[in-house]
Amino acid sequence: MSDEKLDFILRSKEFWNPGKTQDWQDMEVDLVIDRREGYYLFDMDGRRLIDLHLNGGTYNLGHRNPELVEVLKAATARFDMGNHHFPALARTALAEALVKSAPSPKIKYVAYGSGGGEAIDIALKTARHAAQKRKIVSIVKAYHGHTGLAVKTGDERFSKLFLSEDTDGEFVQVPFNDLNAMEDALKKRDVAAVIMETIPATYGFPMPEVGYLPAVKKLCERYDALYIADEVQTGLMRTGELWGCTRYGIEPDIMVTAKGIGGGLYPIGCVLIGEHCAGWLHEDGFGHISTGGGAELGCVVAMKVLEMVQRPQVKATVRTISDFMRAGLEEIMAEYPDFFIGIRQHGLVMGLEFNHEQGAKPVMKHLYRNGVWAIFSTLDPRVLQFKPGLLLSQRDCEEVLRRVEIGIGLARDEVMGSGSRRRTL
Amino acid sequence: MEPEIRTLVEISDSKAALQSHADIVLERARWASSVFQRFDRAKTMEIADAVARVAHGLAGKYADWAVEETGFGVAAHKKLKNELTSVPIVDYYRDQDFINPVVDEAKKIVRIPRPAGVILALTPSTNPIATVNFKVLLALMTRNAIVLSPHPAARAVCVDAVQALAQAAVDAGAPDGCIQVIENPTIPLIEEFMSSTKTSVVLATGGTAMVRSAYSSSNPAIGVGPGNAPVFVDPSADISAAAKRIVDSKSFDNSILCTNESVLITLPDADKNLQQALKKCGAHICDEAETEKLRRYLFHERGFNVASIGRDATWIAAECGFRVPPKTKILVTPIDQIGVEERLSREKLCPVLAYHVANNLKQALAQARAVLRLSGAGHSAAIHTMNEQVAIDYARSVEAYRVVVNAPCSQGAAGFETHLAPTFTIGTGYFGRSSIGENIGPQHLVHWTQMAYNSDAKETFGNYSQINLGFDGPLPEAPSGGLPHPVHGHSAQAPVRSSSFGSIDQKARDELRQLIAEEIRNALKGSL
Numbered sequence: 020m021s022d023e024k025l026d027f028i029l030r031s032k033e034f035w036n037p038g039k040t041q042d043w044q045d046m047e048v049d050l051v052i053d054r055r056e057g058y059y060l061f062d063m064d065g066r067r068l069i070d071l072h073l074n075g076g077t078y079n080l081g082h083r084n085p086e087l088v089e090v091l092k093a094a095t096a097r098f099d100m101g102n103h104h105f106p107a108l109a110r111t112a113l114a115e116a117l118v119k120s121a122p123s124p125k126i127k128y129v130a131y132g133s134g135g136g137e138a139i140d141i142a143l144k145t146a147r148h149a150a151q152k153r154k155i156v157s158i159v160k161a162y163h164g165h166t167g168l169a170v171k172t173g174d175e176r177f178s179k180l181f182l183s184e185d186t187d188g189e190f191v192q193v194p195f196n197d198l199n200a201m202e203d204a205l206k207k208r209d210v211a212a213v214i215m216e217t218i219p220a221t222y223g224f225p226m227p228e229v230g231y232l233p234a235v236k237k238l239c240e241r242y243d244a245l246y247i248a249d250e251v252q253t254g255l256m257r258t259g260e261l262w263g264c265t266r267y268g269i270e271p272d273i274m275v276t277a278k279g280i281g282g283g284l285y286p287i288g289c290v291l292i293g294e295h296c297a298g299w300l301h302e303d304g305f306g307h308i309s310t311g312g313g314a315e316l317g318c319v320v321a322m323k324v325l326e327m328v329q330r331p332q333v334k335a336t337v338r339t340i341s342d343f344m345r346a347g348l349e350e351i352m353a354e355y356p357d358f359f360i361g362i363r364q365h366g367l368v369m370g371l372e373f374n375h376e377q378g379a380k381p382v383m384k385h386l387y388r389n390g391v392w393a394i395f396s397t398l399d400p401r402v403l404q405f406k407p408g409l410l411l412s413q414r415d416c417e418e419v420l421r422r423v424e425i426g427i428g429l430a431r432d433e434v435m436g437s438g439s440r441r442r443t444l
Numbered sequence: 445m446e447p448e449i450r451t452l453v454e455i456s457d458s459k460a461a462l463q464s465h466a467d468i469v470l471e472r473a474r475w476a477s478s479v480f481q482r483f484d485r486a487k488t489m490e491i492a493d494a495v496a497r498v499a500h501g502l503a504g505k506y507a508d509w510a511v512e513e514t515g516f517g518v519a520a521h522k523k524l525k526n527e528l529t530s531v532p533i534v535d536y537y538r539d540q541d542f543i544n545p546v547v548d549e550a551k552k553i554v555r556i557p558r559p560a561g562v563i564l565a566l567t568p569s570t571n572p573i574a575t576v577n578f579k580v581l582l583a584l585m586t587r588n589a590i591v592l593s594p595h596p597a598a599r600a601v602c603v604d605a606v607q608a609l610a611q612a613a614v615d616a617g618a619p620d621g622c623i624q625v626i627e628n629p630t631i632p633l634i635e636e637f638m639s640s641t642k643t644s645v646v647l648a649t650g651g652t653a654m655v656r657s658a659y660s661s662s663n664p665a666i667g668v669g670p671g672n673a674p675v676f677v678d679p680s681a682d683i684s685a686a687a688k689r690i691v692d693s694k695s696f697d698n699s700i701l702c703t704n705e706s707v708l709i710t711l712p713d714a715d716k717n718l719q720q721a722l723k724k725c726g727a728h729i730c731d732e733a734e735t736e737k738l739r740r741y742l743f744h745e746r747g748f749n750v751a752s753i754g755r756d757a758t759w760i761a762a763e764c765g766f767r768v769p770p771k772t773k774i775l776v777t778p779i780d781q782i783g784v785e786e787r788l789s790r791e792k793l794c795p796v797l798a799y800h801v802a803n804n805l806k807q808a809l810a811q812a813r814a815v816l817r818l819s820g821a822g823h824s825a826a827i828h829t830m831n832e833q834v835a836i837d838y839a840r841s842v843e844a845y846r847v848v849v850n851a852p853c854s855q856g857a858a859g860f861e862t863h864l865a866p867t868f869t870i871g872t873g874y875f876g877r878s879s880i881g882e883n884i885g886p887q888h889l890v891h892w893t894q895m896a897y898n899s900d901a902k903e904t905f906g907n908y909s910q911i912n913l914g915f916d917g918p919l920p921e922a923p924s925g926g927l928p929h930p931v932h933g934h935s936a937q938a939p940v941r942s943s944s945f946g947s948i949d950q951k952a953r954d955e956l957r958q959l960i961a962e963e964i965r966n967a968l969k970g971s972l
Binding site for chain 1: 454455464471476621922924927
């Protein structure tokens with residue numbers, strides 16, 4: 020590490036976040052991201068990393084995508100954040116574009132937050148208003164954000180710390196892929212909404228069982244609960260369709276998109292709302308106020324993101340990348356069958372499973388040393404989140420696989436002991 | 445179609461947007477090319493055959509459409525050209541292998557074909573579909589991905605045709621994205637495609653400006669120059685046969701092929717007979733006043749009058765204000781000199797043929813050289829003679845890489861009516877500031893990795909008879925968690941959807957091929 024970097028890390032601890040800064044040093048990941056371009060990150064000491072973390076799809080189209088930078092720059096010649104009180108050109112144009120591309124014909128309106136967490140809060144408030152019920156059902160180890168309501172739907176790790184966990188029995192959590200538990204939670208008909216990540220991200224992308232999500236939707240209909248699709252990580256073409264829920268035939272009542280929709284340049288969160296649950300927008304349109312929500316610069320970027328991800332070439336390339344990565348990863352898995360034990364995949368949403376309860380952490384470390392940045396799943400550290408970008412080139416995919424093969428081998432030796440026998444192909 | 449999204453901030457003309465558009469299309473092509481390299485020869489040829497059959501079936505539809513959209517040429521002739529560039533192209537190269545390694549035991553060298561990768565193909569307005577068919581099939585036979593950029597004047601027909609061929613390819617099992625089209629080509633957008641590092645080679649057929657720009661793109665380019673073929677009729681020739689071939693060639697698709705004869709040169713001994721023979725075949729020999737009218741009409745300050753491209757002789761005469769018999773096939777304009785001062789000695793993509801009588805053979809050769817010095821260097825020339833010495837003197841003299849002998853030049857130089865390689869891209873070589881001097885074929889889209897063993901006789905050469913070449917075919921479809929597998933049915937195990945043609949047996953296929961070959965022969969004979 021350079022003296023400059025060492026000095027910087029000290030300052031980071033002093034002025035920004037001592038705990039988080041130190042945690043990374045403890046995990047032997049001394050990354051300080053400086054320059055970034057496309058799917059490359061450059062550490063402040065100049066080392067290049069291929070980014071497969073992408074912050075939950077925030078950088079789906081790459082870092083500083085030139086077309087998005089151009090549209091943001093051009094937008095500043097006309098717009099700023101805007102005045103959230105008034106009808107606004109960009110906010111309405113984006114709403115129109117989102118409604119047109121929504122996964123359900125019932126979706127009629129879009130409300131805005133300044134990011135994903137706020138958007139989830141808006142979605143939950145909307146559901147409560149529409150249903151006139153308070154209870155929200157979510158999945159154990161779900162992750163929907165850290166704001167007031169969103170944090171209560173997730174793991175207590177993030178709420179108890181701040182004495183913000185649910186204490187009134189309004190937030191119920193059921194295990195993923197367990198339809199009986201879901202039905203038990205719903206059958207009193209006192210639930211306003213079920214909120215589902217189409218594929219739970221922070222939990223390491225466990226895949227829904229065939230038929231699970233449609234069955235949940237059916238249960239919602241049977242027991243008068245609304246279905247909120249959290250498409251923050253599965254949306255925007257990562258699964259090969261614009262919205263992941265469409266892949267499973269789900270037409271949600273409310274849908275949330277964030278992260279990637281801002282193109283990594285201007286944060287924005289969007290709540291797509293069905294007419295049948297949009298009551299508050301008629302009754303009291305000032306009901307939710309957000310000065311930064313739906314900032315018009317963000318709306319302009321988001322419209323471009325929406326247009327770009329839907330280009331037929333992008334959709335087709337996503338499929339090829341996912342097939343190519345799968346084939347390559349299966350070869351690597353065959354090489355280390357005692358350690359690399361599973362691939363969870365739907366399109367470019369991928370989780371690599373390791374045969375150790377913290378297995379993804381050493382893999383992350385060795386990938387980092389070998390020029391690839393991918394992060395472990397916070398709520399299931401056996402699983403490495405593996406998220407290639409929508410526009411990742413053939414060359415870079417090959418580079419990734421080459422480096423991943425080396426990194427996993429080193430991690431395996433660290434975890435299982437280098438003495439144990441490796442299978443040679 | 446890209447989704448319609450109301451843009452408040454328009455950036456589509458910015459360099460960033462154009463570059464990004466080009467990159468996304470080209471990267472999809474790069475992916476296709478990398479998957480294509482997993483295909484073996486049988487599968488590759490199956491795809492090329494399937495696409496060729498579809499192209500053949502659509503020849504008439506696109507011929508009509510091209511004439512309607514561009515206003516150039518004769519639909520029946522375009523149909524023929526579209527057919528010639530479909531099944532016959534694949535048949536012509538059927539015995540050549542661009543996929544398996546070649547083992548040279550004597551030299552202890554193994555040559556492994558390596559496809560270029562991504563071909564950016566620029567196509568002209570004059571032969572839009574024939575060029576599309578031709579370049580697509582060349583790409584498929586060599587396992588390259590291709591992105592076609594149609595000439596704006598023939599945009600709609602080309603976009604439709606490329607999409608039809610792309611669908612046929614995918615239906616036959618080709619990798620997704622191996623054939624793409626730039627739907628809205630503009631000059632700045634094409635420049636981004638040409639200069640992108642994701643483009644492996646630019647295959648440029650069209651006007652000089654476009655070809656030069658391809659060569660300036662910083663990428664490897666195969667560009668071709670304009671033609672301006674001289675044709676020499678030697679007194680030893682069968683004059684009436686020569687006249688008939690020349691008239692048929694000039695009237696074929698109304699001279700829209702760049703290989704058409706531009707200036708006829710003959711000697712006093714043959715002059716009278718030749719003029720009569722030309723008249724008999726449907727030529728109108730213009731008088732001085734008519735010639736002057738044509739000279740003024742065909743050439744503007746800016747150059748050739750594009751309104752006349754591919755128009756028929758009677759239409760052009762009428763535009764110039766004189767009448768010719770309705771069956772007139774070509775207009776012949778006698779000229780005294782060849783060179784900058786005589787506009788009619790330049791290239792004319794219409795059925796107007798300049799006619800010059802030289803005093804002697806030496807002068808005739810000098811005049812033929814002068815035609816090509818004016819324009820068309822490295823392109824084509826023709827001669828009609830029974831004298832081998834004259835033939836070789838002529839061929840050694842003119843700066844053209846193909847000299848057609850006793851055959852119509854339009855078709856002959858392009859490999860139809862001669863045994864030259866059939867092509868719709870004529871390499872004009874160093875004379876014509878191009879990298880390749882022969883008719884462009886699949887061999888130009890592949891380079892070879894040469895494995896060379898130690899030449900010392902004591903070192904043995906390897907046995908390459910039972911080698912795994914990694915022909916694993918399409919990538920298996922990755923599972924989509926939560927959905928039954930496979931979802932799309934494009935996995936290697938899934939049966940490949942076959943087109944209606946794909947299911948016909950070998951015998952029917954041979955019959956079909958026979959039928960097509962005969963059709964083409966008849967059509968060409970009819971014009972001879």
